[in-house]
Amino acid sequence: MKKPIYVLITSLILGSCASLTKTQISAVNEFAQTSKKISVYPSKIIAVLNEIHIKNGIITASTYTDNIVREKAILNVVQFKVKNDIVTTKLNLSFQIIDKYAQSLLLISSDKHTKDIDSLASNFGAGIDSLISIYKSIDKETKIPDGFGAAIGKLISLSGKQYIKIKQANEIKKLIPQADVLLVSMTNNIDNYLSETATSLLTSYGDEAKTNYEELLKQNKASIENDKDYFQLLTNIHYVEELRKEIITTIKDIQIAHDKLCEIIGKRTCLKKPVHEIQVFKEDVKKMKSTITKLTF
Amino acid sequence: MDTSKIKTLQQVNAAIQSVNQARLVPNITTEEEELLEDVSLTLHELQDNLILKSEQELVDAISLSADKLSVLTEQIKTASDKLDSVSNTLQKLSTILGALVTIISTAISSGLI
Numbered sequence: 468m469k470k471p472i473y474v475l476i477t478s479l480i481l482g483s484c485a486s487l488t489k490t491q492i493s494a495v496n497e498f499a500q501t502s503k504k505i506s507v508y509p510s511k512i513i514a515v516l517n518e519i520h521i522k523n524g525i526i527t528a529s530t531y532t533d534n535i536v537r538e539k540a541i542l543n544v545v546q547f548k549v550k551n552d553i554v555t556t557k558l559n560l561s562f563q564i565i566d567k568y569a570q571s572l573l574l575i576s577s578d579k580h581t582k583d584i585d586s587l588a589s590n591f592g593a594g595i596d597s598l599i600s601i602y603k604s605i606d607k608e609t610k611i612p613d614g615f616g617a618a619i620g621k622l623i624s625l626s627g628k629q630y631i632k633i634k635q636a637n638e639i640k641k642l643i644p645q646a647d648v649l650l651v652s653m654t655n656n657i658d659n660y661l662s663e664t665a666t667s668l669l670t671s672y673g674d675e676a677k678t679n680y681e682e683l684l685k686q687n688k689a690s691i692e693n694d695k696d697y698f699q700l701l702t703n704i705h706y707v708e709e710l711r712k713e714i715i716t717t718i719k720d721i722q723i724a725h726d727k728l729c730e731i732i733g734k735r736t737c738l739k740k741p742v743h744e745i746q747v748f749k750e751d752v753k754k755m756k757s758t759i760t761k762l763t764f
Numbered sequence: 765m766d767t768s769k770i771k772t773l774q775q776v777n778a779a780i781q782s783v784n785q786a787r788l789v790p791n792i793t794t795e796e797e798e799l800l801e802d803v804s805l806t807l808h809e810l811q812d813n814l815i816l817k818s819e820q821e822l823v824d825a826i827s828l829s830a831d832k833l834s835v836l837t838e839q840i841k842t843a844s845d846k847l848d849s850v851s852n853t854l855q856k857l858s859t860i861l862g863a864l865v866t867i868i869s870t871a872i873s874s875g876l877i
Contacts, residue, residue, distance in 0.1 A: 520815070527808065530787075532794075536801045543809055550816045663770045668815070671777035678784035685788060 487636035490738035491731055492576050494745060495639060498728050499572035501749050502721060506562030508714055508755045509657050511762070513558060515707050516665060518764035519672050521548055522700055526693075527675065530682040558660055560602045561653040567595040568646055575639060599649075644729045654718045661711050661718075669708055676700040703764050710758045717751040724748040769822075772864045773814045775857050780807045782853040789846065796844050799836065803854070806832045810861075819868050830861045 487495075521544055528540035596616030680697045683689040727744040783804045787797065806829055813825040837854045840847045 524808065527804070531801045531804075533798050533801050536798075536805050540805055540808065543805075543812060547812050547816065659766065663766075664773065664815075667770065667774045667777055671780065671811075674777075674781045675784060678781065678788060681788055682784070685790070 486735055487639060487732060488735060488737045491736065492636070492639075494731055494738060494742050495572060495643070495728060496576035497742070498724055498745050498748070499569045499576060501745065501752055502565065502569035503573055504566060505569065505717075505721070505752070506559075506566045508710065508717070508752075508759065509562050509661070510559060511759055512661070512665065512707060512710050512714060515703060515762055515764045516668060516672075517548075519700060519703055519707070520668070522696065522764075523672050523675050523679070526679045526683075526696060526700075529688070530679055530686070532686070558656060560598055561656045564595060564598050564602065565650065565653050567598060568649065571595070572643075572646075575642075640732050643725070643732055647725060647729055650725050651722060654722055658715060658718050661715055665711055669704060669711070673701070673704045676704065699763060703762055706758055706761045710755060710762070713751065713755045713758060717748065717755060720744070720748045720751050768864050768867050769814060769819075772860050773811065775860050776807055776810050776814060779853045779857050780804065780811065782850055783807065786847055786850050792846075793844070796847060799840055799843060800847070800850070803833070803836050803840070803850070806836065820872065823865055823868050823872075826861050826865055830858060830865075833861075834858060 524540065524544035524547065528537050528544065531537040531540060594616070596614075599616070676697060680689065680693065683693050724742070724744040724747070727742055731738070731742065783800050786792070787800050787804070792800075810826070810829045810833075813822060813829070817825055833854055837851050837858070840851045840854070
């Protein structure tokens with residue numbers, strides 16, 4: 468059906484004075500596109516660290532000469548595997564919150580209006596709010612503002628409707644600086660874990676893989692399977708260490724890119740070239756993607 | 765709080781390595797090996813607890829491991845002079861574990877966690 472001429476004229480007038488230009492919206496979209504599944508990488512590192520811990524535990528058990536101690540060690544490994552720990556929950560929540568934020572940003576900055584966008588609006592809003600409330604019950608010191616989900620839900624429901632582009636742009640301008648606190652808080656969690664706990668564990672796993680293997684050699688128990696295990700452990704430890712450093716760099720760069728995004732949307736401007744900070748962040752993600760394929764656990 | 769937990773984890777990891785090195789010594793006796801295996805098992809349990817448990821759950825778990833380690837340290841001292849470095853590491857760890865229990869207990873009683 469043809470749009471009446473006055474609707475087209477109104478759209479043109481409103482479009483021309485919209486508070487964000489197409490290039491600014493594209494920058495928001497590019498940032499969101501890059502960070503929409505960012506949780507894959509830190510989640511993978513935690514999963515592999517757990518696998519290394521378990522593998523090391525089994526190999527350590529095989530070095531014990533006392534059968535009672537050996538069996539107890541295996542039972543401890545089983546307990547470790549089944550226990551759902553609070554540290555991982557807090558970290559996983561941090562990643563999921565960043566994912567949700569990026570995915571909602573992707574929707575609101577998209578130039579296509581999908582059919583189910585209204586139902587997505589309510590799901591996204593409720594989803595991110597419930598994740599934040601679970602997170603707050605674990606981390607009581609966090610300073611994440613309330614009602615974040617409602618703001619996102621409102622924004623998504625506006626998305627794509629041409630006649631309210633100005634309102635949409637204004638809401639984006641409000642949301643991104645508000646999300647800055649959220650992003651810094653969530654990424655700092657990951658940074659703390661990777662800089663301190665993961666470093667200590669990786670060093671320990673590497674040392675232990677070596678001494679366990681030497682212990683098996685000393686006891687004349689080392690088989691080709693032990694050689695393969697040792698090789699696999701050392702290789703994975705190497706790539707996890709690489710991924711750990713890359714994630715730490717990405718965390719810093721995602722914060723820089725988001726800061727830049729806040730600055731960009733501050734005033735209406737036509738961006739002449741791709742935003743450097745977002746390109747750096749995109750490169751970081753590419754590197755992590757490549758490293759993750761080298762992990763065998 | 766997190767810093768104390770990480771420092772303790774680092775010390776536990778160092779103790780595991782110290783025990784592993786001691787086990788590699790060629791002329792170790794069966795009695796010494798068995799003692800070191802017991803210590804190794806307890807240290808790994810401690811490592812698991814520090815990774816897995818929340819602060820509230822940690823106090824009991826750490827106290828239990830600290831008691832076991834204290835008994836094993838005395839046995840090591842009595843059994844062999846060769847294992848002095850292990851018993852020294854364990855004594856150092858015992859002090860750190862005590863400090864962590866105090867910090868967590870104080871935080872719990874003050875309503876901080």
